[in-house]
Amino acid sequence: MDVNVAAWGPKSHAVTPLHLAAKGGHLKVMDKLLEHGADIDARTKGACGWTPLHNAAKERNRKAMKFLIENGAFLPDDINDTRFNPPLHYCPGLEWAYEEMRRLQHDNSSSGEASYSSES
Secondary structure: OOOOOOOOOOOEEOHHHHHHHHHHHOHHHHHHHHHHHOOOOOOOOOOOOOOOHHHHHHOHHHHHHHHHHHHHOOOOOOOOOOOOOOOHHOOOOOOHHHHHHHHHHHHHHHOOOOOOOOOO
C-alpha cells in the first residue's frame, strides 16, 4: 500500500491520505500513516502547495496541528506556503496556534526526539 498516493479530482489537487486525516483530525490514522512512511510535509499540487499542517490549521484542529508538529512537520519561521500565506492565515482569531506551534517546535528540537504517538 502506498501511503503517499496522491488523489486527483475536480477538488483534490494531489492530496495524500495524511492531508485528509489531518483535515479531519484523525490522529490514529495519522499515526498509522506516519508509521508506514507517509511524508509529513507532502505538498499538494497547484497554486497552494499545502502540507497536512495547512489542512489541520485551516480546519482549526489544534490536536492535529500539535500531533504534526510533535512528529516533525516542517515549521519555518515564516511558515509560508507557495503563495506566502501561512497556515494560520486561514484561521483568523487563532493567534494562540502560531505560538503553540513555535513552542512545540522548540520543545521537540530540545528533546531531539520524534514520537509517532496519538496519545500526546
